[in-house]
Amino acid sequence: MTTTFAVRPLASRQLAGTGTLLRFALRRDRVQIPVWVAVNALMVLSMPGTLRGLYGTAAERADLLRQMETNSSLRAMVGPVFDDSLGALTAWRVGVYAAALAAVMSLLIVVRHTRDEEESGRQEVVASGMVGRRASLTAALLTVAVANGVLAVLVAAGLAGQGVAGAVALGLGVAGAGMVFATAAAVVAQLTESARLARGLTAGVLGAAFVLRAAGDSGAADGSSVLTWLSPLGWVENLRAFAAERWWVLLLFAGAAVAQGAVAYGLAGRRDLGMSFLPTRPGPAHGRLGTAGALAWRLQRGSVLGWSAGFLLAGVVYGGMTEGAAELVGDNAQARAVVERMGGEAGLTDAFVSAMVGMLGMIAALYVVASVLRLG
Structure with a gap:
């Protein structure tokens, strides 16, 4: 009698246990993720009422546009204004900061469920079961995708009264920026041995993106600077929500997220559990810490x-x-x-x-x- 065994495809084995890890991650972050999403959504959705009180007339909004064309320092802080509608002013005032907040949420979640787990030793216990090599990374990215997806829906639904197209564009732009930095954190988590260093490096990339956007916006009132286009935060501006939306800009978010995700997956398959491509430097041969x-x-x-x-x-x-x-x-x-x-x-x-x-x-x-x- 001959017994045959069905061999599971390699891709299936690599992702075995992803669903279980995803459910566990969502349960583990059942407080953290809703708080992040709620704070970000409330910041965006409360802005139209504030702006309506400050710039209630067409003349006041037109004066704001004239001031922003000549005020480079404030453009560096909040970006250029592309239209005087209430929706466009909302996207101008909070778009970049909502995207940055989504990016911080995303990078923290990814590092928490990848490098943090390996550094603590919990991932070794999980990996001893029927879990694929890339299941943990996939579950982390899916967790972030769920969080950013919910945020996008809340922003789009809450601002739909200002214009459905603009609301959807802003929601997708904020979520897209979050996913770009989530996949960036996934790459960094493969390169470093320390979760703290992974968070710091990815946060540094986010800071550099903000500086690039600020430098570009200070020199160009229409968001056309090369420096602005080098920053994912600048892409949120140039999506131009509520101001003749540029839907093709969403392809930049998708392309960057997919490319970085592919790099992270490739690196994850080429290292041992707990190891990294940039190992920590050994300490000195003799200790000098006397106090x-x-x-x-x-x-x-x-x-x-x-x-x-x-x-x-x-x-x-x-x-x-x-x-x-x-x-x-x-x-x-x-x-x-x-x-x-x-x-x-x-x-x-x-x-x-x-x-x-x-x-x-x-x-x-x-x-x-x-x-x-x-x-x-």
């Missing part, structure tokens, strides 16, 4: 330098915007009334600086908490 302070500096020096560079860049950007904050008021009657209560244009500049310092202070507090937890 607790020296140990703290050794553990924190990378993050200290990175955060310091980020705050320096923020100071340069916000410093260049102080004069623009007063110029942006233009002929807006409501904004003028606010300025008068604050003591004129000088008062507006002081208030702007105070607000930025307060925001940077809260961000610095996050670093302090993270540092204490790391040392603890």
Whole structure:
């Protein structure tokens, strides 16, 4: 009697257990993902009401467009304006920041379910079962796709009253940016041994994308700068939601996500579990950490330098915007009334600086908490 065995295709074996891991990831992040999505969606959906109060008339919106054409520092911060409709102003005011927030959510989720699992040793336990080599990576990317898909639907549904086409374009642009940085994080997670380093490097790529977009927008009022086109955040702008949408820009998101995903899959199939292509450098032969302070500096020096560079860049950007904050008021009657209560244009500049310092202070507090937890 001869017994035959059916051999499963290689691709099927590589993805075995993906569904189970996806369900586990969604259950594990059942609080984290809804919070990320809700905060981002609320930020976008609350903006039309705010803008309606600030720029309620056609004359006020036209004045805003004229101001943005000449104010390069504010274009660097929030991007160019392509139309004076309420929907277009919403996309201008929060489009880039919603995309950046989606990118942060996506990169954190991908690293959490890939390199973090390997670094902790949990992935080794999971891999001992009927789980394919690429199942964990696939489940992580599918988890992010679900989160970004829900975000896109909420944005599109919430802004449909401003124009269905523009609402769909903005929702897809925000989700597309999230997927681009999700696949970028997937690539970095294959290259590094440390989840912390993977998060830091991908966040650095996001920061570079913001800087490229800001530099490009400061020099071109129509988003046509090459620097803007080099940034996925610039693609969100140039999609031009609510302003004669450029649907073909969505192909850039799809192409980048697919290409980076393919690279991540290729790398995942060519390394051992827990290993990386950029291994951690060995330490010195003889220890030199004689004090607790020296140990703290050794553990924190990378993050200290990175955060310091980020705050320096923020100071340069916000410093260049102080004069623009007063110029942006233009002929807006409501904004003028606010300025008068604050003591004129000088008062507006002081208030702007105070607000930025307060925001940077809260961000610095996050670093302090993270540092204490790391040392603890």
